[in-house]
Amino acid sequence: MNSCRITDLRRKEVINSTNGCRIGFVDDVEVNTETAKVISVIIYGRQRLFGFFGRREDVVIQWENICLIGEDTILVSHCPFTYHQHKKMKLSFFPFHH
Structure with a gap:
């Protein structure tokens, strides 16, 4: 049985195989x-x-689009990646103006 821990996945670089x-x-x-x-x-x-x-935006890659999990890298097939948008932080250089 091939297995991989989540901590092992976090050390791997994701590369588009196409x-x-x-x-x-x-x-x-x-x-x-x-x-x-x-x-x-x-x-x-x-x-x-x-x-x-x-x-x-974050890149979200569906599990079924993963072609190969190697020792150092993860190869993914060409697919339309999903992006998650983060809330934009408002910055003000003038803290007393609203």
């Missing part, structure tokens, strides 16, 4: 609590300007 582009590292997984099966892996969006302007 064009070789790096997508990022696994940051989280989504689990169906009724079936106890992994639904997707989530790659957090990159921070914008050191996090001052929030971060880009």
Whole structure:
């Protein structure tokens, strides 16, 4: 039986197998609590300007789009990735103005 721990997944880089582009590292997984099966892996969006302007959308890759889990990388098939939008943080350089 092949198995992998979630902590092992978090150390792996995700690569699109159709064009070789790096997508990022696994940051989280989504689990169906009724079936106890992994639904997707989530790659957090990159921070914008050191996090001052929030971060880009998360990339959510469905489990069925994973082609291969290797020792260092995860290859995913070309698929329309799902993006989760984060709430934008308002910044004010003038703290007394509303």
